[in-house]
Amino acid sequence: MCGIAGWVDWQRDLSNERRVLEGMTETLAPRGPDGAGIWLSERAAFGHRRLAVVDLAGGAQPMVASRHETESPVVTFNGEIYNFRELRTELAGRGHEFHTRSDTEVLLRAYLEWGPRCVDRFTGMFAFGIWDPHQRSLLLARDRLGVKPLFYLPYDGGVVFGSELKTLLAHPLVRPRVRAEGLAEMLCFTHTPGAGVFEDVRAVRAGHQVLVSGAGCTETPYWRLESRPHEDDLPATVHKVRSLLGEAVEQQLVADVEVGTLLSGGLDSSTVTALAAGAKSRAGTLITCSVDFQGADEYFRPNTVRPERDAEFARQVSEHVGSRHLEVVLTPEDVSLARSEALQARDLPGFGDINAAQCLMFRELKKHVTVALSGESADESFGGYQWFTPAGGLDAPAFPWTGNVPAIESVLAPELRKRLRMREYVADRYADALAEVPAVEGESAADASIRRMFHLNITRWLGVLLNFTDRMSMREGLEVRVPFCDHRLVEYLWNTPWAMKTAGGRVKGLLTDAAADLLPEAVLKRKKTSFPVDPHPGYERLLRGQLRDELADPGSRLAPLLDPVATVGLLERSRPATGVWRQVDTISFWLQTAEWMRSHQVTVDV
Template sequence: MCGIVGWVDFQRDLSGSRATVQAMTDTMCCRGPDAEGLWLGRRAAIGHRRLAVVDLAGSTQPMTVETDGRTAVVLTFCGELYNFVELRHELEGYGHHFRTRGDTEVVLRAYLQWGADMVTRFNGMFALGVWDERNQELLLVRDRMGVKPLYYYPTPGGVLFGSEPKAILANPLASARVAADGMCEVLDMVKTPEHAVFSGMAEVRPGHLVRVRHTGVTRHRYWTLAAQPHADDPRSTVRHVRDLLDDTVARQLVADVPVGTLLSGGLDSSAVTALAAGTLLRGGAGPVQSFAVDFVGADEHFAPDAVRGDADSPFARELARHVAADHTEVRLDSEQLTDPAVRERVLAATDLPPAFWGDMWPSLYLLFRAVRDRCTVALSGEAADELFGGYRWFHNPRAVGASTFPWLTSGSARYFGGLSLLDRGLIEKLDIPAYRAMRYSEALAEVPVLPGEPAAERRMREVSYLNLTRFVQTLLDRKDRMSMAVGLEVRVPFCDHRLVSYVFNVPFPMKTLDGRPKGLLRAAMDDLLPRSVLDRVKTPYPATQDPGYEIALRAELTRVLADRDAPVLPLLDRDRVRRLLDRPLHGSSRPYDRGGLEMALWLNDWISRYDVALDF
């Protein structure tokens, strides 16, 4: 796992651009704390920061191949190939010789053998840049599900690219300007593929590659969700899902560093932890290390709310005992969550206001920081709800039938709302409802369908597609930024493209076997999990209910309001802000009531820290 950067320019000599490329690479220090490297040529300059996970002593980057004493190809690679051993054997059969033990050289040799078609053979999470000196071409590639981020910024002479926007913004050719559509992306929960918020910048779309030549930039799709008839009966479907999960988790446990799991006590993380525990036990590798997060006092003072019926900790402990895990609980308090240094690091990792889910960003950062003390790699359960239909909106007829993203319907939208303190004139000027409608229409037009598919099943396919191409991207991005901010690699077995392709085409009634949400996954894990976990209702990532957290946010917003130079002030409805600050607190702080507070504070810090120019 690493951070990658690069600069290609067909109109200038980049061999003397070391200082600029070094500055770009330095922004990736957290993503790659173990080593760094630069390669400079006339038309391309490539940087890399390394987090060593496999082949710790070798596999330094950027990695090159020489022909006749000259550099032919340069690779900067972020991520993991879970099938690199098989690919290595295949490439050796073609006559390739390897000097390292890791997957990076496999990628490089795969490019030499198959060119851009190499990516169709990869199983993994990755973002990579290949500069081919022979034909003066840059290839940017991102994994099928978008687990690893990759951004690029076309310039008059070529392109800048990096794992995160900050790497690109470190180059003087780029600027942190945000137009109306970019601000709509910040304020609404739509996550448009390719849209990077900053004007002129783009994100490589999952399952796509980008070619940069002197003639310009072109984009190509190499993978997408496809509609196919599902021929397996329920029993065969359950068996195949289990077989895929067994294989996927086993592959993702491979590393030369300590590996653990993130365990909430919910179905998804428990499935990953139980599968990992079994694989390690069979391999004689000792107990799985599992990690859970909760808040000080949660055991004694937890109060059920609209989405959380029970606390995580008892279920996580039970699962840990069930699989004999070496279990660690990370307990956080409001003082840690509101620590200015922590919030500064969160913003520095995200490059955007991390307003949705509020305290979950700093709590995830703090959890990952604690995990990193004992493990370099952790497996997580993201994407299971999107894949198997676990969210409440999958089972709410009004949400399913709405003409918008189901998570933004009346029953769910309040959890993603951050507009309550913004100026009404600004909201009208941006026209977020129209923007949302446009993006929803675009997304719906992409959905693959089967000829003659019943209307109800077609609609559930659409809902699944929206979740797998939009909603899950926000979770994967949050997971990547918070984990890489502390140099932790988090792997996501439920994003294995074989599993995703298969389950996407399972009819929704079969996904809800026995009339239960995610009934298919529950059936696949029936022999491994305790009944309490198998039957547990979906509960989101925990949020603090301590009123002290909201008190601290209100105090900070009071200071912002008193600062005449605060950049967010022109965006706020100050009367609404004052009314909120004067409003009494509830007995416990409700996470979905804090969206406006979070958005106002993060916007202010973001505009200030990144010197954002608003072009609207």
Template sequence: MCGIAGWADWRRDLGAERRVLDDMTRTLVPRGPDAGGTWLSEHAALGHRRLAVIDIEGGAQPMRAARGAEEPCVITFSGEVYNFRELRGRLRDRGHRFRTRSDTEVLLRAYLEWGEGCLDRLNGMFAFGIWDPGRHTLLLARDRLGVKPLHYLAYDGGLIFGSDLKTILAHPLARPEVGPDGLAEMLTFAQTPAREVFRGIRAVRPGHYVLAGAGGCAERPYWRLESHEHPDDYPTTVRTVRDILTDTVERQLVSDVPVGTLLSGGLDSSTVTALATDSLHRRYAGPVATYSVGFEDEERYFTPDATRPEQDDAYARLVAERLRTKHTAIVLSTEEVVRHRSEVLRARDLPGFADINAAQYLMFRAVREEVTVALSGESADESLGGYAWFHSDAARAARAHPWASLPSALAAVLEPGLRRRVEHHLVDDYERALAEVPRLCGEDPAGARARELFHLNLTRWLTLMLDFKDRMSMRTGLEVRVPFCDHRLVGYLWNVPWHFKTPDGRVKGLLCDAMAGAVPEEVLRRRKTSFPVNVHPGYEAALRTELRDELASPASPLTPLLDRPAVDALLRDGAPPRGVWRTADTFATLLQIAEWLRVYRVSLR
């Protein structure tokens, strides 16, 4: 896992632009603390920062390889190709010779052999750029679910790209300008495909590639969800889900550095941990290292609600005991979370879920002290219908994003014009999302609506959750792998009917049946609980004081964005929670927006 940067320009000589490339690459040091490298030619410049996971000695980048006597192609690559061993064997059979054991070289030689067609053959999470001097083209590509980030800024005659927004903003041609639509995108808590917050800087869409040349650039899909009748009966479906997950976890345990799992004690993380434990036992390896997170005084102040009906700690310890893992419970304080809000802003370059992101960052930092790679359970809820909104008649009937209450809660304190723009942005994106759904001819209305909800979650919500996970983990130099994002599993589950996913009305009953006997029965019966948050009353009080101080300054960049009477009423009276969203979340988000406007010198135009 690494960070990548690059610049191609078909009208100027980049050989003398090392300073610019160094500035861009330097922004990626937290992503790649182990090593760095740059490569420059007349029309292309590539940078790389490395977190060494596979072939620690031989996997340095940017890496070059050639077709026979041709000029070498050059790659800068972030992520993992989990089927690189099989691909290496096929490429050897086709005459390729390898200098390293790395998946990077396999990926580059796969491109030499199959061109853009190599993407169809990859199983992994990845973002990469390949300069092909023979074609005078730059290829950018991103994995199918968008686990790894990749941004680019195209301009007349050239293109700049990088893992982080800050990487592109380090280039002199980029400007931290945010228009009204970009501001609305940032405030909607969804990631619109090819979204644009900073003007001109786009994200490569998951499952897409960008091919750039002297005549411009074009973005094309190489993978999409495909709808068809599900061919399997229920027992076969259960076995297939278990088999794909088993194979996926087995592949994702491959590493030349220590590996662990993130264990909340919920069904998804317990599934990953159980399969990892079984795999390591079969290889006579030691116990799995597992990690959970919680807050000081959680026992004292925790109050059950619909989104967090119970605490995680007891379940995480139960799973750890049953599976005999080496477990560490990470306990965070209110002071730590408040103190690291600035750090998580710099990790993501955009405001987010301030305290959840800070808790993620602090957890990952602690995990990184012992392991370099951790497996996590993201995407199970999006593919299997684990969220409450899948099971709410009101949410299923609403013609809106299922999580619309979150941006609505924040929009309630925004300046009326901005509030309307956020609302319109949500409506427009919802309609675009529905237009993208691959329909199944003849599907009944209930099944068709369930398919719409799954599409919204996989293409808008999941990408945001993966972005948070990637930014916070890579800020600490920790690689997080997500087995439930394996495209074979996601593609299979896409067509599994709703009544198979919820047998006898059981939420995610399909996964429960697939893991029966491997995951403790207490966990199989457990209700979904959201990621823990800081429940200490002092947290909200501290944020309230800080926000009042922020708004007391005539120079606050936040003031023009707010409906001041609404904010004053919220500071005075608070508001009831909207799902997972609390008054404290509004305060923290506003403070993070204020800091973002200042630190990134954002120009609102």
């Protein structure tokens, strides 16, 4: 796991641009605390920060295909190719020689053998750039589900790219300016594939490649969800899911460093933990980790989103599998202070306290392991959210997670609200998303509706969660792997009927059956519970005071964006939560926005 940076230009000599590449690469230091590298040539310049996970001694980057050729392809790579050993054997049989044990060299040799189609052969999470001097072209590629980030900014005569937005902003050609569409994208949480928020900045879409040449940039998909009839009966489907998930966990345990798991005590993380604990490929006691909040015993109140606390269930699973469990307990002050770090990790405002809690949990876990497996993305493929039901918003004419839009929009200055047209923006992006759903001929209206919801979750909402996990974990130099994002499992589940996914009339009944022999009964029957948040009333009071102070500051960059009267209402009147979005989330979001505008010197030009 690493951070990558690069610059290609067909009009200027980049061999003397070391200072620029060093500045871009330095922004990625937390992602790669174990090493740094710069590679320069006339037309291309690459940077790399390394978190050493596989072949600790031999995987340095940027990596050149041949040290004996001046015109040899070079790669800068972030991620893991889980099937690199099998590919290495195949490539060796085709005459390729290897000088390291790293998956990076396998990736580069695969490109030499198969060209851009090498991505079809990779099982993993990855984002990389390959400069091919023979073709005078740059290939950018991102894994099928978008686990690893990759941003780029094309300009007349060249392109700049990197793992994070801050990496691009460190380049002199990139400005932290946000136009109306970028601001609407940020405020609405639509997570439109390809959107970069800052002017002219784009994200490589999940499952896509971008080929850059002197003629410009061409982005093409190499992977999409394909709809087809499901042929297996329920017992065969349960067996197949267990087999695919078990193989994914086994592959993702491969590392030359310590590996642990994130364990909330929910079905998803508990299943991954149990499979990891029982895997033949690992030795020793598994380390697991969860998060809780000081005062939760007193202040936690069940609701539809968080019907129960995680702590007791995580302890049960830990005892069941024999792990060494770390329980990170946070105070309101801890979370408030870490909100700034979460912002710096993501370069955009987000779910402030959740992101901050993630940062703190990952920091503690990093003291013990370098790699952690997560249960992320099971809900998107098995249908674990309430919005997969008619009562939860299945047939609503909008993304089900954009319940925050009215709360955010309500405090905007009236003129800005008119210009952004946030609800229209959400509706347009929703229409775009629906147009991408691959239909099945003869499918019933009910099944088609469910399929649309799965597509929205896998191609949009999942991106939000993966984005959070990547930035918060890599801020601490921790690599988080996601077995439920294995593309073979996702492809299989995409066409599995809803009746099977809800086997026995249970939410995620299919996964429950697949894990039936792995977990305690209480965990198998547990209700879906979202990531925990601080229930202490002092936390919201703390944030209200901070926002008052911000808006009272004559130099506040945020104040001109907000309606003073509406903001007073936000600070003085309590409102019930809308799904996962609470009033304290609105306050936290605006606090992050204020800090973002200061720290990133953001210019809003709408």
